[in-house]
Amino acid sequence: MKPSIVLYKPLSADLHQRLEQHYSVVEFDGINAGNRDRVFAALQQAEGLLGSGGPINKELLDHAPRLRGVSTASAGFDSFDVAELTRRGIPLLNAPAALTDTVADLVLGLMLATARRIEDLSTRVKAGEWQSNATADWFGIDVHHKTLGIVGMGRIGMAVAQRAHFGFDMPILYNARSQHKDAETRFAARHCDLDTLLQESDFVCVILPLSDQTFHLIGKEQFAKMKSTGILISAGRGPVIDEQALITALQNGEIYGAGLDVYEKEPLAKDSALLSLPNVVTLPHVGSATAQTRYDMDAAAVENLIAALSGNIKDFCVNPQVLKKA
Ligand code: 8YV
Numbered sequence: 179m180k181p182s183i184v185l186y187k188p189l190s191a192d193l194h195q196r197l198e199q200h201y202s203v204v205e206f207d208g209i210n211a212g213n214r215d216r217v218f219a220a221l222q223q224a225e226g227l228l229g230s231g232g233p234i235n236k237e238l239l240d241h242a243p244r245l246r247g248v249s250t251a252s253a254g255f256d257s258f259d260v261a262e263l264t265r266r267g268i269p270l271l272n273a274p275a276a277l278t279d280t281v282a283d284l285v286l287g288l289m290l291a292t293a294r295r296i297e298d299l300s301t302r303v304k305a306g307e308w309q310s311n312a313t314a315d316w317f318g319i320d321v322h323h324k325t326l327g328i329v330g331m332g333r334i335g336m337a338v339a340q341r342a343h344f345g346f347d348m349p350i351l352y353n354a355r356s357q358h359k360d361a362e363t364r365f366a367a368r369h370c371d372l373d374t375l376l377q378e379s380d381f382v383c384v385i386l387p388l389s390d391q392t393f394h395l396i397g398k399e400q401f402a403k404m405k406s407t408g409i410l411i412s413a414g415r416g417p418v419i420d421e422q423a424l425i426t427a428l429q430n431g432e433i434y435g436a437g438l439d440v441y442e443k444e445p446l447a448k449d450s451a452l453l454s455l456p457n458v459v460t461l462p463h464v465g466s467a468t469a470q471t472r473y474d475m476d477a478a479a480v481e482n483l484i485a486a487l488s489g490n491i492k493d494f495c496v497n498p499q500v501l502k503k504a
Pocket of ligand 1 (some may be wrong): 252254465
């Protein structure tokens with residue numbers, strides 16, 4: 179008999195088939211109040227769990243006594259109780275490699291859209307406001323040759339640095355827990371503390387995962403340190419930015435604008451002040467949302483689950499401590 183797994187995200191037919199070669203698949207469209215009890219019942223037999231994000235918490239894990247591997251089709255794992263998974267010796271695997279370039283492309287898009295007011299001006303043209311040559315009130319600010327500060331020099335940070343360095347000739351500062359020799363050699367990036375980065379950068383690009391250490395890392399004090407012509411880009415996890423402090427900084431002209439893909443609460447509330455600020459570009463958490471990349475993320479998650487359940491994990495284990503124990 180094939181081992182049972184619970185799948186809680188839709189997959190393309192070929193990937194579904196790949197799973198079915200190995201497992202008996204019990205499928206759900208997400209986990210929600212409506213199907214919770216049925217998911218919990220299916221988990222009683224499940225050896226594997228595959229979906230995108232969580233919450234995968236203690237309550238759910240209590241219903242999954244046979245679980246041996248969890249795989250998420252996402253880079254982020256902030257909605258998983260990693261400590262609880264680790265305590266139970268269950269490996270969690272994520273899929274960060276598949277989305278790096280796609281997210282980095284969008285970060286550059288947000289920089290351009292905010293600095294050159296692409297959405298704002300396009301909306302004005304569509305509203306029939308274009309009567310004569312653009313005058314100063316429609317001017318934006320340059321991207322090329324401006325200083326880019328990257329907070330969090332992981333895979334995506336590196337891909338953003340590459341684009342900014344080679345494509346836009348931007349000097350690059352970065353703040354990360356440790357020095358990144360590769361970024362320094364390839365993109366002439368300079369490691370600095372967060373205050374220096376905030377003070378010297380024209381673009382402050384925050385691409386950090388969410389953790390107790392990164393929650394509200396960028397707030398009132400940090401916005402006060404940024405240039406009044408500075409632009410904040412946020413494309414990692416929303417709660418890394420104190421959103422109320424961001425709104426205040428934008429309303430008071432403490433910074434020039436913000437290009438956002440992620441928010442403290444998603445979907446963004448319809449009455450959020452961010453929606454009425456002209457110098458804010460608001461995308462609906464679509465950093466990785468191209469058909470190809472979402473497929474690649476799913477494919478990586480499928481292979482990761484197969485690797486986990488066959489005791490063959492090579493990479494992408496979020497809690498590798500459990501492997502040493504085995
Ligand atoms: C998507 C992301 O939100 O991978 C992540 O951590 O934030 C995004 O790529 C997610 O994968 C939704 O399917």
